Amino acid sequence: MNMKKTVTIAGLAILWIGAAHVTAGQDVPALKDVFKADFLIGGALNRNLVTGRDPNAAAIAEKHFSTITAENDLKWQRVHPQPDQYNWEPADSYVAFGERNKMFIVGHCLVWHAQTPRWVFQDDAGNPPTRDALLASMKDHIMTVVGRYQGRIKGWDVVNEALADNGTMRDTQWLRIIGEGSPDKKYDHIENAFRWAHEADPNAELYYNDFGLETSKAKCDAAVALVKDLRSKGLRIDGVGIQLHGGLMHPSVEGLEYAITSLAATGVKVMVTELDIRTQSRGYRGADIGQVSRASTNDPTAAAAETQKKLADRYAEIFSVLLKHKKDITRVTFWGVYDRTSWIGGSPLLFDRDYRPKEAFFAVVKTAQQQ
Numbered sequence: 001m002n003m004k005k006t007v008t009i010a011g012l013a014i015l016w017i018g019a020a021h022v023t024a025g026q027d028v029p030a031l032k033d034v035f036k037a038d039f040l041i042g043g044a045l046n047r048n049l050v051t052g053r054d055p056n057a058a059a060i061a062e063k064h065f066s067t068i069t070a071e072n073d074l075k076w077q078r079v080h081p082q083p084d085q086y087n088w089e090p091a092d093s094y095v096a097f098g099e100r101n102k103m104f105i106v107g108h109c110l111v112w113h114a115q116t117p118r119w120v121f122q123d124d125a126g127n128p129p130t131r132d133a134l135l136a137s138m139k140d141h142i143m144t145v146v147g148r149y150q151g152r153i154k155g156w157d158v159v160n161e162a163l164a165d166n167g168t169m170r171d172t173q174w175l176r177i178i179g180e181g182s183p184d185k186k187y188d189h190i191e192n193a194f195r196w197a198h199e200a201d202p203n204a205e206l207y208y209n210d211f212g213l214e215t216s217k218a219k220c221d222a223a224v225a226l227v228k229d230l231r232s233k234g235l236r237i238d239g240v241g242i243q244l245h246g247g248l249m250h251p252s253v254e255g256l257e258y259a260i261t262s263l264a265a266t267g268v269k270v271m272v273t274e275l276d277i278r279t280q281s282r283g284y285r286g287a288d289i290g291q292v293s294r295a296s297t298n299d300p301t302a303a304a305a306e307t308q309k310k311l312a313d314r315y316a317e318i319f320s321v322l323l324k325h326k327k328d329i330t331r332v333t334f335w336g337v338y339d340r341t342s343w344i345g346g347s348p349l350l351f352d353r354d355y356r357p358k359e360a361f362f363a364v365v366k367t368a369q370q371q
C-alpha cells in the first residue's frame with residue numbers, strides 16, 4: 001500500500017471515529033444509566049429511525065433509551081388504513097428495533113379521535129355506523145393489533161385523549177356513537193377498549209394517556225375519576241400517561257405535582273409519556289394535534305444561547321420534580337429523539353438538529369447526579 005493511500009485511510013478512520021463520537025455522544029453518560037435507579041427513560045421513534053434511514057438518531061436511541069414508543073406507526077391510520085387491510089411492516093420494524101436493544105416497548109395508541117381513518121366513523125354512504133358496528137370495528141382492531149404483538153409490546157396506550165380541558169368528556173365520534181349521548185354510557189367506549197386489550201394480551205400493561213393533566217386540575221380530577229370507574233368494574237388499568245408537552249412557562253411545578261400525586265393516589269403507575277418543551281412562549285399551550293404544528297410552535301430564537309439556557313433550566317426544574325416523585329413514576333419518554341425531527345418547532349428536545357447533546361441534556365444529567 002502506498003503512503004498516500006495509507007494516509008487517506010488513516011484520515012478517513014479518524015473522521016469516521018470523530019463523527020461517530022459526536023453523533024452518538026460516546027463521551028457523555030447514557031441517560032438510561034443516569035436514571036437506572038429512578039425510572040425507565042426513552043423516546044418516541046419514527047419510521048426512518050427504526051428502518052435504518054437515520055442511523056445517527058438510532059445511535060442516540062440505542063445508547064440512551066431503555067424504553068421506546070412508536071411515534072406514528074401503531075396509530076390506527078397507519079396500521080389499519082382500510083377495513084381489511086393492515087400495514088404491519090413499519091410496526092414490525094419498530095418492535096424488532098426494541099427487541100434488538102432489549103427495550104421496554106410501548107404501543108401507542110388503540111383508541112383516539114385523531115389519526116383514525118374516515119371509514120371507522122362513516123359507511124360508504126357517509127352515514128355514521130351504529131353503536132354495535134363501531135364497537136365491532138374497535139374490537140376487531142384491538143384484538144388484531146394487540147394480538148399480533150402479544151408478549152412483545154409490554155404496555156399499551158389503550159385510550160388517548162378522551163377528556164376535555166375542563167374535565168368533561170371530549171366530544172369525539174367514539175363518545176357520540178358508543179355513548180349515545182347518555183351520561184350512563186359516557187365511559188362505555190373506554191371500558192370496552194380496556195376489556196378487549198386485556199383479552200388480547202393478558203400480560204400487557206394498559207394505560208390511559210392524555211395531555212394537560214398537569215395544567216388543568218379539572219382534567220386531572222376527571223382522569224382520576226376514570227381510573228376509579230375502570231377499577232370499580234374490575235377492569236385492568238396499570239397506569240396513566242401524563243404527556244407533558246410543556247413550555248418555558250408551563251406547567252407550574254405545583255400543577256405537575258398535583259397531577260403526579262393525585263393519579264398515584266389511585267394506585268396506578270404514573271408515567272411521563274411525551275415530554276418536550278417548546279421555547280416559543282406565545283399562543284396555544286395545549287397539545288391538540290389539530291392546533292399544534294411545527295409552524296405554530298416555531299421559535300426564531302431557538303438556537304440563541306439565552307434560549308438554550310432557559311430550556312436547560314426548565315428541563316432541570318421538571319426533572320427535579322420527577323425525581324422527587326420517582327417512587328410513583330415508572331417511565332419518562334421524550335416525544336422524539338432530536339430537534340430536527342420533532343413534531344414541534346423551536347428546540348424542544350435534549351439533542352440538537354445535528355444530533356449533539358444540548359445544554360439541556362447536561363442540565364438533566366446534573367439534576368440526576370445531584371439528587
Ligand code: XIL
Binds near residue numbers: 071160287343
Ligand atoms: C404526533 C406526531 O408526533 C406527529 O408526527 C403526527 O403528525 C401527529 O401526532 N399527542 C399524542 C401523539 O398522543 O400521538 C401526537 O403525535 C402528539 C400529541
